[in-house]
Amino acid sequence: MKLTQLEYFCVAARYHNITKAAKELFVTQPSISNAIKALEEEFGVNLFFRNNNKLTLTPEGELFYKSAEGLLAHADSVEMEFHELRKKITPIRIGIPPMLGTIYLPELYLSLKENFPEVDFRLFEFGSIKACDLVLEEKLDIAIVNAEQPAIDKCNSRIIDTEDLYFCVAPDHPLAEQKTILLTMLANEPLILFNTDSVQVMTLTRQFKAVGVTPRVILNTSQITTLINMVKSGHVGTFLYRSIVEAHPDIVGIPVMPSIEQRIGVIWKKGKYQNTTAEKVIKYIENF
Known part of the structure; x- marks a missing residue:
């Protein structure tokens, strides 16, 4: 299960239509269909009732939709948190x-x-x-x-x-x-x-x-x-x-x-933890 698959599934569920979901996400229709199919195969359930071009969530799909929305919201929160953390990185x-x-x-x-x-x-x-x-x-x-x-x-x-x-x-x-x-x-x-x-x-x-x-x-x-x-x-x-x-x-x-x-x-203290960025800076100075 990937976050991209969850995103495609949730947008398709909101629009009840793969074509509209693909247009919203700027991806191809097969990308949406394949993501839904992969989720259904992974968990062994049908997530949608399919009636011509209309998609309707099954009972299992409704439960999955709530969980997927929560996971995506949490992922967005984590991303924002780390973007803010990046702004507060201690200077070198x-x-x-x-x-x-x-x-x-x-x-x-x-x-x-x-x-x-x-x-x-x-x-x-x-x-x-x-x-x-x-x-x-x-x-x-x-x-x-x-x-x-x-x-x-x-x-x-x-x-x-x-x-x-x-x-x-x-x-x-x-x-x-x-x-x-x-x-x-x-x-x-x-x-x-x-x-x-x-x-x-x-x-x-x-x-x-x-x-x-x-x-x-x-x-x-x-x-x-x-x-x-x-x-x-x-x-x-x-x-x-x-x-x-x-x-x-x-x-x-x-x-x-x-x-x-x-x-x-170029010198730095023995035994002091150096984060990845500091290590890259040291290596860069070494080769400058």
């Missing part, structure tokens, strides 16, 4: 660091809205370490982060990209003509870096320490615009992801040797 909260936001936004957000129009996405800008902590505290559902951090093991994660760090300067900087840069060459160079709690800066600190250099950092900032504008002034250098360098032709990006590769990952 996504964290992303400022530098990665420069790479992935607004394209990622626009693509998510196009592919998941019913989902209310809320984006929050946090550094990778803070975003990871907020995922563990369930204040974020998903985050896109620099995966080169110890806390990454506390989360479920999937690597979605890799980015090399380039040393960046203005075109008129004395080092702008270099084909590659060794960290030892930067011992006396004024640098501007992101805040000290960023994964990128922690990585650079380890790399400088490994070659015996104490970097000359004149400013730590959380604002990528400030960082890039300072570099354009021609007096300082910084480190940026390759993708950011490619988007700013007015600065020079020089590969670092040996290369400093950073893995980018």
Whole structure:
């Protein structure tokens, strides 16, 4: 027994005629006849007396009609209830660091809205370490982060990209003509870096320490615009992801040797239930 069969039966019962029922439902007459026949065979009863083109409910048909109407009304109620529930779906909260936001936004957000129009996405800008902590505290559902951090093991994660760090300067900087840069060459160079709690800066600190250099950092900032504008002034250098360098032709990006590769990952809390939509969003971001 299918809801469609019940609907066809009830409309035929109201019109007492298969032709009129088919016209009302925008289906063929055989579709109505076959639905009624299938119900009669399934339950082993005759639902209608047939007199030429007129249909009249049998006693069994009258009982079945009342039950069928109740089932259809209940199905409509359930459908409406879940449509309302869909409108109240909890938003998906996504964290992303400022530098990665420069790479992935607004394209990622626009693509998510196009592919998941019913989902209310809320984006929050946090550094990778803070975003990871907020995922563990369930204040974020998903985050896109620099995966080169110890806390990454506390989360479920999937690597979605890799980015090399380039040393960046203005075109008129004395080092702008270099084909590659060794960290030892930067011992006396004024640098501007992101805040000290960023994964990128922690990585650079380890790399400088490994070659015996104490970097000359004149400013730590959380604002990528400030960082890039300072570099354009021609007096300082910084480190940026390759993708950011490619988007700013007015600065020079020089590969670092040996290369400093950073893995980018999407993370979510281990053991936390993720509904089907959230799982699809995670998979979509992974393949973005």
